[in-house]
Amino acid sequence: xxxxxxKQVQLAEIRMPLKHAFETSFGVTTERRIIIVTAVDESGAVxxxxxxxxxxxxxxxxxxxxxxxxxxxxxxxxxxAEPPQKAEDVAEILSxxxxxxxxxxxxxxxxxxxxAKLLGIPLWSHLGGTNETINSGxxxxxxxxxxxxxxxxxIELDAGYQRIKLKIKPGRDLxxxxxxxxxxxxxxxxxxxxxxxxxxxxxDLFRKMDKLGLLMIEQPLRAGDxxxxxxxxxxxxxxxxxxxxxxxxxxxxxxxxxxxxxxINIKLGRVGGHSAARAIQQFARESDIPVWxxxxxxxxxxxxxxxxxxxxxxxxxxxDISASERYWDQDVLTDKVKVHSDGTINARSTPGIGYQxxxxxxNQLTVRTETIDLSLTQRIHTPYEKRLSNAxx
Ligand code: OSB
Ligand code: MG
Numbered sequence: 001x002x003x004x005x006x007k008q009v010q011l012a013e014i015r016m017p018l019k020h021a022f023e024t025s026f027g028v029t030t031e032r033r034i035i036i037v038t039a040v041d042e043s044g045a046v047x048x049x050x051x052x053x054x055x056x057x058x059x060x061x062x063x064x065x066x067x068x069x070x071x072x073x074x075x076x077x078x079x080x081a082e083p084p085q086k087a088e089d090v091a092e093i094l095s096x097x098x099x100x101x102x103x104x105x106x107x108x109x110x111x112x113x114x115x116a117k118l119l120g121i122p123l124w125s126h127l128g129g130t131n132e133t134i135n136s137g138x139x140x141x142x143x144x145x146x147x148x149x150x151x152x153x154x155i156e157l158d159a160g161y162q163r164i165k166l167k168i169k170p171g172r173d174l175x176x177x178x179x180x181x182x183x184x185x186x187x188x189x190x191x192x193x194x195x196x197x198x199x200x201x202x203x204d205l206f207r208k209m210d211k212l213g214l215l216m217i218e219q220p221l222r223a224g225d226x227x228x229x230x231x232x233x234x235x236x237x238x239x240x241x242x243x244x245x246x247x248x249x250x251x252x253x254x255x256x257x258x259x260x261x262x263x264i265n266i267k268l269g270r271v272g273g274h275s276a277a278r279a280i281q282q283f284a285r286e287s288d289i290p291v292w293x294x295x296x297x298x299x300x301x302x303x304x305x306x307x308x309x310x311x312x313x314x315x316x317x318x319x320d321i322s323a324s325e326r327y328w329d330q331d332v333l334t335d336k337v338k339v340h341s342d343g344t345i346n347a348r349s350t351p352g353i354g355y356q357x358x359x360x361x362x363n364q365l366t367v368r369t370e371t372i373d374l375s376l377t378q379r380i381h382t383p384y385e386k387r388l389s390n391a392x393x
Pocket of ligand 2: 192194218265
């Protein structure tokens with residue numbers, strides 16, 4: 001294929017009210033502010049990406065407003081100084097940037113979609129995906145009472161979802177997990193603490209949770225605590241799954257090497273996009289560590305990218321990729337993401353992300369825009385040798 005000729009990057013912030021508030025150990029989300037990135041080629045072809053940063057830096061260090069600044073003020077000028085020839089170049093060109101991976105991923109995803117569309121092939125096959133049937137589970141936020149939670153779990157099991165994940169936080173954990181186990185028996189069940197616990201205070205609690213036959217315990221401790229996660233994992237039969245802790249292929253290697261986890265949740269945003277996600281799933285697969293696709297309450301655009309990523313061979317557990325209708329009254333796609341009654345989603349054969357964007361709907365939801373012409377913006381050059389070594393991190 002000829003090199004892509006990236007000409008323009010368009011940013012649009014949309015605001016989407018969630019159907020139901022989503023509560024985790026770090027806070028309650030009622031509305032998502034999402035940056036949609038459109039990458040425009042010289043030929044006029046476009047690709048779409050989504051920035052998964054949350055409004056406040058409470059899941060990780062990124063936030064919507066900071067991401068906007070980094071994309072417009074750092075990422076675009078770096079791509080202007082060194083235009084990517086292909087989607088695979090983007091992660092390397094941007095590798096001198098420390099952190100800010102959700103900002104990088106948003107544009108990297110858009111360029112992957114653009115490239116797949118230029119080739120006329122679906123993104124999932126362009127990435128090297130092999131599974132056209134994606135297994136889907138749900139993440140259920142903290143609820144006002146155990147009865148309400150049991151009701152929600154029933155609705156999702158009836159809809160066919162293959163795995164139920166319960167959000168937990170200190171004081172709201174064992175009791176609700178036991179109640180779900182007692183009522184629904186032998187279902188695939190996991191919990192996600194979003195890093196709310198500590199090894200010194202809560203090792204006992206996790207030993208009790210270990211008796212409940214969970215598929216995994218997701219991110220019990222702080223993101224930086226790989227050593228404490230390894231100590232906790234050594235005391236548990238239940239696999240620990242890391243989410244926030246894994247921001248790169250190097251994090252994945254170190255976590256696996258010291259035994260901090262036995263499962264990894266991959267989120268495109270958190271790890272910096274498709275190239276990094278692909279490298280992590282490949283390394284995990286070689287190490288016999290199952291991976292699955294995490295979610296960040298994405299609009300249909302992010303959801304479509306998650307489906308493409310989940311087609312890669314390392315993704316062997318059900319992901320948090322539920323139907324558009326679980327979160328949104330109206331999505332930004334003309335044709336919503338649908339989940340079959342057996343809890344599966346089909347990867348589509350349409351080029352790129354495989355879904356049509358509802359431009360009118362997108363415009364209605366947009367509260368601010370910025371257009372960056374790469375020929376007009378400033379250029380920020382970074383040292384080449386440094387970049388090559390950073391790219392491996
Ligand atoms: O930790 O997986 C998480 C949502 C926002 C931030 C963090 C997480 C989540 C979820 C929701 O669990 C997953 C989804 O999008 O369905
Ligand atoms: Mg999580």
